[in-house]
Amino acid sequence: MTEKTVRVAVETIHSFMIDVFTALGVPRDEGKTCAQVLITSDLWGIESHGVGRLKMYYDRVKQGILSTTTEFEIVKETETTALVDGHNGMGHVISARAMQMAIDKAKQYGMGSVAVRESTHFGIDGYYPLMAVKQGLIGMAFTNARPSMAPTFGVDPLLGTNPIAFGAPTDEQFPFLYDAATSITQRGKIEVLDRAEKPTPAGWVIDREGKTAVDTEAILAGLKRKEKAFVPLGGIGEKMGGHKGYGLATIVEILSASLQGGMFLRSLSGFNPEESPQAHHLGHFFLAIDIEHFVPLEQFKKTTGDILRTLRNSTKSPGKERIYTAGEKEWLMEKEIRAQGIPINPNLQKNLLVMQEDLGLETYNFPF
Amino acid sequence: MTEKTVRVAVETIHSFMIDVFTALGVPRDEGKTCAQVLITSDLWGIESHGVGRLKMYYDRVKQGILSTTTEFEIVKETETTALVDGHNGMGHVISARAMQMAIDKAKQYGMGSVAVRESTHFGIDGYYPLMAVKQGLIGMAFTNARPSMAPTFGVDPLLGTNPIAFGAPTDEQFPFLYDAATSITQRGKIEVLDRAEKPTPAGWVIDREGKTAVDTEAILAGLKRKEKAFVPLGGIGEKMGGHKGYGLATIVEILSASLQGGMFLRSLSGFNPEESPQAHHLGHFFLAIDIEHFVPLEQFKKTTGDILRTLRNSTKSPGKERIYTAGEKEWLMEKEIRAQGIPINPNLQKNLLVMQEDLGLETYNFPF
Numbered sequence: 001m002t003e004k005t006v007r008v009a010v011e012t013i014h015s016f017m018i019d020v021f022t023a024l025g026v027p028r029d030e031g032k033t034c035a036q037v038l039i040t041s042d043l044w045g046i047e048s049h050g051v052g053r054l055k056m057y058y059d060r061v062k063q064g065i066l067s068t069t070t071e072f073e074i075v076k077e078t079e080t081t082a083l084v085d086g087h088n089g090m091g092h093v094i095s096a097r098a099m100q101m102a103i104d105k106a107k108q109y110g111m112g113s114v115a116v117r118e119s120t121h122f123g124i125d126g127y128y129p130l131m132a133v134k135q136g137l138i139g140m141a142f143t144n145a146r147p148s149m150a151p152t153f154g155v156d157p158l159l160g161t162n163p164i165a166f167g168a169p170t171d172e173q174f175p176f177l178y179d180a181a182t183s184i185t186q187r188g189k190i191e192v193l194d195r196a197e198k199p200t201p202a203g204w205v206i207d208r209e210g211k212t213a214v215d216t217e218a219i220l221a222g223l224k225r226k227e228k229a230f231v232p233l234g235g236i237g238e239k240m241g242g243h244k245g246y247g248l249a250t251i252v253e254i255l256s257a258s259l260q261g262g263m264f265l266r267s268l269s270g271f272n273p274e275e276s277p278q279a280h281h282l283g284h285f286f287l288a289i290d291i292e293h294f295v296p297l298e299q300f301k302k303t304t305g306d307i308l309r310t311l312r313n314s315t316k317s318p319g320k321e322r323i324y325t326a327g328e329k330e331w332l333m334e335k336e337i338r339a340q341g342i343p344i345n346p347n348l349q350k351n352l353l354v355m356q357e358d359l360g361l362e363t364y365n366f367p368f
Numbered sequence: 369m370t371e372k373t374v375r376v377a378v379e380t381i382h383s384f385m386i387d388v389f390t391a392l393g394v395p396r397d398e399g400k401t402c403a404q405v406l407i408t409s410d411l412w413g414i415e416s417h418g419v420g421r422l423k424m425y426y427d428r429v430k431q432g433i434l435s436t437t438t439e440f441e442i443v444k445e446t447e448t449t450a451l452v453d454g455h456n457g458m459g460h461v462i463s464a465r466a467m468q469m470a471i472d473k474a475k476q477y478g479m480g481s482v483a484v485r486e487s488t489h490f491g492i493d494g495y496y497p498l499m500a501v502k503q504g505l506i507g508m509a510f511t512n513a514r515p516s517m518a519p520t521f522g523v524d525p526l527l528g529t530n531p532i533a534f535g536a537p538t539d540e541q542f543p544f545l546y547d548a549a550t551s552i553t554q555r556g557k558i559e560v561l562d563r564a565e566k567p568t569p570a571g572w573v574i575d576r577e578g579k580t581a582v583d584t585e586a587i588l589a590g591l592k593r594k595e596k597a598f599v600p601l602g603g604i605g606e607k608m609g610g611h612k613g614y615g616l617a618t619i620v621e622i623l624s625a626s627l628q629g630g631m632f633l634r635s636l637s638g639f640n641p642e643e644s645p646q647a648h649h650l651g652h653f654f655l656a657i658d659i660e661h662f663v664p665l666e667q668f669k670k671t672t673g674d675i676l677r678t679l680r681n682s683t684k685s686p687g688k689e690r691i692y693t694a695g696e697k698e699w700l701m702e703k704e705i706r707a708q709g710i711p712i713n714p715n716l717q718k719n720l721l722v723m724q725e726d727l728g729l730e731t732y733n734f735p736f
Contacts, residue, residue, distance in 0.1 A: 080448055080478035081661040110448035111479040115662050138623075151679045153688040158679060166619050168626065176622060178615040184608055203608060210685030233609045234601050240552055240571060240608075241601045247546040247694040248616075250679065251534050254544060255506075258536065258671040259662040265678050293449040294483050294627040303626040310633050311519045311526060311618065317578030320521040326615040 002349065002368045007341030013051050014039045016352070016364055020054060023359035024061045025068035026090060034092040037123035040130075042342045045333035048188025049124040051342060055351040056121070057090075065270070065279045066090070066120050072097050080105050082114045083260055088279040091122035099128040099141065099286045106137055106288035116284040117260035121145075126179030126330075128286055129167030133175045136297050138289040141165040144256040144282060146268050149183045150229035152238060152246040155208050157229035158265045161186040162252035167327075169297070171305040177327030182249035183230040190219055195345065206231050256283035344368070370717065370736045375709030381419050382407045384720070384732055388422060391727035392429045393436035394458060402460040405491035408498075410710045413701035416556025417492040419710060423719040424489070425458075433638070433647045434458070434488050440465050448473050450482045451628055456647040459490035463652055467496040467509065470656040474505055478661035484652040485628035489513075494547030494698075496654055497535030501543045504665050506657040509533040512624040512650060514636050517551045518597035520606060520614040523576050525597035526633045529554045530620035535695075537665070539673040545695030550617035551598040558587055563713065574599050624651035712736070 017038055021031030042050030060066035070089025074082055082101055086094035098114040105112025125141050132139025145160025161181035168176045185204045193200055193216045205213040205228050213219050213228055222228030233245030257264035263281040272278045291300045308325040316323060344352065349368040356364055385406055389399030410418030428434035438457025442450055450469050454462035466482040473480025493509050500507025513528025529549035536544045553572045561568055561584045573581040573596050581587050581596055590596030601613030625632035631649040640646045659668045676693040684691060717736040724732055
């Protein structure tokens with residue numbers, strides 16, 4: 001193990017992740033799905049949801065709160081809708097199947113949606129709309145998550161970072177792909193600041209006094225003890241629109257929980273009342289819209305591309321060289337990561353070596 | 369006309385609005401729909417979209433850019449979807465019919481959505497999801513709007529305030545009803561500050577230098593000259609998540625324009641290249657989800673109510689007495705407005721008298 005970040009080829013990390021999932025007991029085809037979701041995050045430069053999370057899944061399997069074999073039970077199904085129970089299997093496997101169901105229904109009837117209960121962490125939210133985009137549809141994906149965000153005028157961490165993901169095809173080399181938490185930030189970014197020994201920007205985190213917290217180390221400890229909470233998009237209070245971010249997070253909670261009769265808010269903590277780890281009981285909601293039911297796909301792609309080009313080509317704020325559209329930075333990053341490899345920091349190196357040894361994956365020769 | 373704000377009974381204002389629309393040439397039944405949307409906004413205390421906007425519709429009819437007779441053309445229709453052309457008729461009439469189509473499709477097939485082109489200003493966005501909620505469904509409504517918001521790292525007003533509205537039924541006396549611009553604020557709030565002779569909060573509006581503008585009078589003039597623009601939810605730049613609000617506004621633009629092959633961004637200004645008024649060519653997107661296709665309605669209502677009660681009953685930030693959920697403030701306001709009447713400010717009094725005289729609506733005896 002080295003003391004600095006080193007880059008490892010995408011193929012190596014991808015293959016290692018498949019082998020880890022398989023060695024843990026995930027059927028190989030399903031392990032490929034899990035690894036595909038994670039590597040997509042790494043390719044987009046979103047380190048918080050890629051190989052950096054592999055040890056989390058490993059730990060949860062070892063704790064017995066994540067099932068490596070996925071029982072995908074269709075509880076109810078109609079022309080355009082389905083309700084699925086994931087029985088605490090692999091969230092990526094459950095979600096990829098659920099999204100594909102929504103897509104297939106949309107292709108036939110115009111729209112499709114699938115609500116999922118008893119699921120687990122499914123990786124990056126944007127992966128699922130991208131499945132729809134690749135098949136020429138609009139896709140959306142919503143999930144609740146363990147409680148960490150406070151409502152406007154409150155201080156308890158209750159809502160998850162509850163992301164919204166939306167994808168649409170364009171006539172460009174890359175799609176419009178939005179994937180963002182409804183909080184200003186999330187744990188992964190605080191951890192990055194911690195490693196860099198930097199303070200957390202004012203306004204991102206609220207403490208029990210209703211004030212902004214900036215001590216990064218204290219924030220990480222406080223999040224665990226429920227003494228600190230993330231702030232909704234728009235900030236503390238209503239002045240800058242914090243109630244809008246809070247409302248969006250609530251929409252995601254309703255779509256993820258109420259349509260499947262499942263758990264919500266505090267019940268998603270991953271701990272039982274005795275503070276022992278338990279399944280997270282997450283809920284998701286996937287939605288697909290078939291474009292050809294409205295207009296020809298090529299026309300839709302051109303209109304969407306024209307909207308995005310108009311935005312990008314408009315007047316820059318002085319000192320800013322470029323205006324981006326959602327999904328563009330990830331597309332640029334993917335080219336860089338494929339060329340240079342995935343950055344593996346010292347902490348992650350340690351984790352990879354632990355899993356390699358424990359699971360006997362001796363064929364890998366990491367440069368650390 | 370008085371020099372101060374006076375309150376007028378809800379029934380009087382409601383009836384007057386119906387008579388104004390009818391006198392302008394809107395068929396009486398359709399005029400009732402327009403007035404119903406506007407009075408709902410007044411009842412919720414959202415003065416910017418109620419009777420305060422009546423003169424805007426009046427002016428647009430007089431300018432010949434808003435058609436009082438609505439030709440609702442169904443261009444394409446499938447089991448779950450429809451594409452509608454509104455031919456620049458009354459936006460409220462077009463939208464109420466389109467939303468009902470989405471609801472009817474959802475009742476039968478589980479989901480329904482309708483894209484609308486060549487529409488006009490449809491009033492308050494939240495009215496349409498509420499139609500779905502009253503019939504036991506989830507409803508969503510999206511619309512683009514005349515350009516006023518700058519993309520992240522840009523300064524041109526390109527996107528509209530592009531609101532998102534979402535409604536879900538609950539087991540309480542009022543629904544969950546979210547209706548918010550994807551910008552931090554909108555013109556109506558700047559006008560309120562102008563009347564009160566107050567500065568605009570820093571961070572709401574961006575100028576050509578990429579800096580925040582706070583001089584309210586200069587902002588109102590600058591918005592007209594496209595020298596000032598609203599800032600996306602999340603603020604200027606990316607630090608507090610401004611790119612998320614910008615991304616959400618882009619989603620609304622895509623849903624509102626690309627599915628109907630219509631106009632977008634700068635083309636929605638309401639002016640032709642010679643700076644003469646023209647139709648706004650707005651697009652909308654309405655979506656309904658039938659809850660019973662997933663879970664029993666009563667179960668959904670209870671889960672949603674439980675989520676909202678948990679949020680409201682959580683620990684308040686010191687100094688804050690209450691945590692609200694979306695739609696709650698509007699419900700509280702409606703009780704107050706019904707008891708006390710709708711506040712009519714001096715400028716609005718003048719406008720009502722102008723319309724009353726011009727249209728010969730002599731039976732109204734306003735207290736001003």
